Amino acid sequence: MLRMLKERLEAGASAEEEVSALFSKINKSRLNAYNVLSEEAALERAREYDRSPWGGLLAGVPIAIKSSISTKGIETNCSSRILTGYIPPYDATVIERLKEEGAIIIGKTNMDEFAMGTSTETSCFGPTKNPWDADRVPGGSSGGSAAAVAAGEAPCALGSDTGGSIRCPASFCGIVGLKPTYGLVSRYGLVSYANSLEQIGPLTLSVEDAALVLDVIAGHDPRDSTSARSEGGYFARIEGGVDGLTLGVPQEYFGEGVDPLVEKAVWDAISKLEGLGASWKKVSLPHTRYALAAYYIIAMSEASSNLARFDGLRYGLRLGADQDWHTTFSDIRAAGFGPEVKRRILLGTYALSAGYYGRYYLKALKVRTLIKQDFERALSAGGADLLVTPTMPFPAFRIGERIEDPLSLYMADVFTVPINLAGVPAISVPCGFADGLPIGLQIIGRHFDEAAVLRAAKAYE
Numbered sequence: 029m030l031r032m033l034k035e036r037l038e039a040g041a042s043a044e045e046e047v048s049a050l051f052s053k054i055n056k057s058r059l060n061a062y063n064v065l066s067e068e069a070a071l072e073r074a075r076e077y078d079r080s081p082w083g084g085l086l087a088g089v090p091i092a093i094k095s096s097i098s099t100k101g102i103e104t105n106c107s108s109r110i111l112t113g114y115i116p117p118y119d120a121t122v123i124e125r126l127k128e129e130g131a132i133i134i135g136k137t138n139m140d141e142f143a144m145g146t147s148t149e150t151s152c153f154g155p156t157k158n159p160w161d162a163d164r165v166p167g168g169s170s171g172g173s174a175a176a177v178a179a180g181e182a183p184c185a186l187g188s189d190t191g192g193s194i195r196c197p198a199s200f201c202g203i204v205g206l207k208p209t210y211g212l213v214s215r216y217g218l219v220s221y222a223n224s225l226e227q228i229g230p231l232t233l234s235v236e237d238a239a240l241v242l243d244v245i246a247g248h249d250p251r252d253s254t255s256a257r258s259e260g261g262y263f264a265r266i267e268g269g270v271d272g273l274t275l276g277v278p279q280e281y282f283g284e285g286v287d288p289l290v291e292k293a294v295w296d297a298i299s300k301l302e303g304l305g306a307s308w309k310k311v312s313l314p315h316t317r318y319a320l321a322a323y324y325i326i327a328m329s330e331a332s333s334n335l336a337r338f339d340g341l342r343y344g345l346r347l348g349a350d351q352d353w354h355t356t357f358s359d360i361r362a363a364g365f366g367p368e369v370k371r372r373i374l375l376g377t378y379a380l381s382a383g384y385y386g387r388y389y390l391k392a393l394k395v396r397t398l399i400k401q402d403f404e405r406a407l408s409a410g411g412a413d414l415l416v417t418p419t420m421p422f423p424a425f426r427i428g429e430r431i432e433d434p435l436s437l438y439m440a441d442v443f444t445v446p447i448n449l450a451g452v453p454a455i456s457v458p459c460g461f462a463d464g465l466p467i468g469l470q471i472i473g474r475h476f477d478e479a480a481v482l483r484a485a486k487a488y489e
């Protein structure tokens with residue numbers, strides 16, 4: 029899709045017309061996919077392109093950015109009251125790279141507040157709606173990015189994935205979403221929720237587009253100490269097919285709690301891949317059932333520490349500071365954070381407190397190692413080359429259906445969080461429908477083997 033857009037632009041189509049067509053769609057939309065638009069700046073940039081087109085992998089291509097990724101001069105509020113009005117003075121590394129390759133930023137997308145959620149309902153701007161059924165959630169936390177791409181309000185978008193936040197909304201909105209290997213994409217300029225788990229990645233209409241965006245954003249960055257070198261060339265290597273590959277089907281990802289229509293769609297996808305020359309075998313990831321508990325302890329612990337910086341003095345929301353420091357600090361945080369963020373700060377602080385640290389946080393870290401070893405074993409030489417699973421156990425649920433019951437929301441992440449704990453790459457690609465709602469197939473690879481993940485996803489697509 030992006031290739032076609034680029035070809036159109038290279039053949040002389042007007043970038044300004046492309047961008048203004050997007051904005052007329054966005055401005056009429058009821059999806060609430062964006063919380064900040066950069067209409068004037070994007071149109072101006074498109075006019076500049078039309079006057080003297082530049083080169084680059086994404087030359088003239090419009091892109092939407094999740095509201096947790098810092099953009100110089102464009103409000104970056106993480107869908108939180110506490111950051112409303114905050115305009116970063118610098119670009120995240122991924123934004124610098126997009127700009128170097130010629131992309132045009134059109135706006136910031138709605139998300140769960142500070143990326144804490146699975147439905148985009150915890151945003152202080154209200155929920156984003158699923159383009160397939162406006163009564164349903166788009167998934168989360170990058171729900172605005174996914175809805176925008178699925179509805180044609182952006183040709184591609186960036187999201188971030190701490191425990192499924194790219195793959196879940198990709199699955200619920202019927203598009204492609206890639207969570208790269210931990211360390212492949214710089215997190216510099218991403219507002220941290222749980223920094224040992226999260227990665228920035230693309231949400232796109234095709235696997236080829238995801239590879240192209242990954243080529244732009246992946247690579248070493250000295251400003252992120254966890255950043256690794258990238259082999260690059262993902263787009264160029266996408267055509268290899270799956271002939272001769274062995275797919276592992278983890279038994280723990282099927283059965284109780286999984287919608288039978290989702291299971292059927294995933295098995296149909298496995299048959300299709302078999303028809304394309306792959307073989308498959310059952311594998312086991314025995315610690316899967318501890319993943320949710322370990323994930324939420326680690327994520328909340330990191331969140332409680334990362335969010336300490338929002339004191340109302342350095343960023344965003346300000347209240348009159350005429351009282352003592354503790355009262356001012358507490359008042360601002362009480363007014364600025366929503367209930368889910370507060371819940372997580374409290375639980376995370378508890379898990380890290382003296383006396384409980386060993387019982388919860390340290391234990392969770394040990395479980396994390398066991399989960400990582402599960403993946404390494406299943407994906408070792410002689411084992412499977414890739415794993416295939418459902419992305420989500422069910423299709424998009426109704427807005428309001430789960431938000432009052434946090435545990436039922438957390439449980440929806442059962443097949444996405446283990447991947448972040450292990451740090452491996454995974455993609456969600458559409459694999460059918462259940463009652464008119466899209467279903468996602470998750471393809472998981474070895475550390476830094478995005479090439480194989482993308483190749484298999486492309487062969488399936």
Ligand code: GLN
Pocket residue numbers: 143144145146168169188189190191192193194221327441
């Ligand atoms: N739903 C998960 C959570 O709430 C994952 C969110 C994410 O990946 N940012 O933590």
